[in-house]
Amino acid sequence: MQNRLLFIGIDGASWPVIEKLLQNNRLPNFKRLKALSAYSELETVFPPHTGPGWASMFTGAGPGQHGIYQFWATQSHEYNPALTTVEDYSCEPIWRTLERHGKSVGLVNIPMSHPPKPLKNGFMITWPLKQTIQYCEPKSLIKELAEQNLHYHSDLINMYRGQDDFYQSSLDIIDKRTATLKYLMSNYPVDAMFMVYTEIDRISHYFWGENDFPDELVCQAYQHMDTALGEILDFIPNDTMLVVGSDHGFGNCRYNLNIHNILEKYGLLQTKLIKNDDIILPPGSDGLPNDGASAWFQSMFNYKRVVDWPNTQVYMPTPGCFGLNINLKHRQKQGCVEEKNIDAISKNLKDIVANITDPDDGSQLFELQLSETVYSGDEVKLAPDYILMPKKWDIMPHPSLDTGIFVAPTQKAIHRMDGVYFFNARAVPSQKTKIKITDITPSILHCLELPIQDGLDGDSEVLGINIMNIIKEKKINYKKSGAMSAEEKQLIENQLVELGYL
């Protein structure tokens, strides 16, 4: 059984975009694949984000089960940016399941697969967030790809830094990834090959435009991806199980919402001014550093404005999480809220959030929900305490302390819940079927007639797979090894700035 499964990920590929371009006959190869596949919208997990999205795709579990809510932990004791990696998964990723059942596996550019660890039979090129040569197992493979003039550098090479040739170089990388895939499948055939293209996400963030539907340059990038898909379809044997999927969709962004300024206005958060070089401070400032807290908890102008933790009851723990935490005594390092006061704060917060209205039409933007109502599983304890559940998706709540409440967005487009999938396997009926991102891993395992772990959020039956026997096995207690050094985590933190998350 060689090259029996090929998974192609397209980070940020959006179902409404693909659907419309298909209708306009601009994606002939997606059309070819559609005729052979189950396909449609793939609903991602909340929040629609690369970290929890790919973790859910490849475990069949939601964040409440695998414990990944963002690139950082959302319940950091010290308010510092504690990175999450593949080592923090509480559920087994599919490549380890396949390995456990004796299958050979190849991984290329899978977000949240770093740091690399050897596979018993196969290879792994991970998705590091720092400049490193330590992202490949076996290590010699990178050198070999370089010698073949294939895509051998990490994804970081294509982060947007305002460069003029960003768009074209992203398209060139799509071509190089395809050539790399063909080389690896020819020279290192495996039972299951996984590769993610990350360029559609990058291009969408910066070239989307002002509307719900993207501008022409983004559409042309989808067409470039279509050509790559055509090359892959022509290359693989007809009986290969081909699964194409994305981790989230996309749409325009109207505003960033500086939620901390609202919390401060209602007395749930306080800030203080601290000394920055030789600037004379306004009265009331204490000149103390904001020890170790994340960069987003401070604002830099003439002086630094930082969160005053002992006087703060509620805060947003990280960008992109749509969450709020109670600054709880004995849980957070400088927590000040007594447990007996949580109910009163919660009620107050619910009213405050309900009254955050759209600056353009006055409608309500968010509903405050307890994370227990949004997520389920043993790892809900790692989620933020509350979720700002959006009623509209074009406003990004952010923990920034910069001036203003609704401000110009940092990115033209942000993620949405509606990703896309195509599932081409003999056992799967070809039809339009909307599924959840957690359904992919159990469906793949079911088609390969391998056991599916019991109790996962995902469901293999939703695709109507034509194999009667679903083998269930007890949920694996997936071990966390914690092998990444503090220095490496700091370097990754720096890289997230370039990705636009900070």
Ligand SMILES: [Zn+2]
């Ligand atoms: Zn993105």
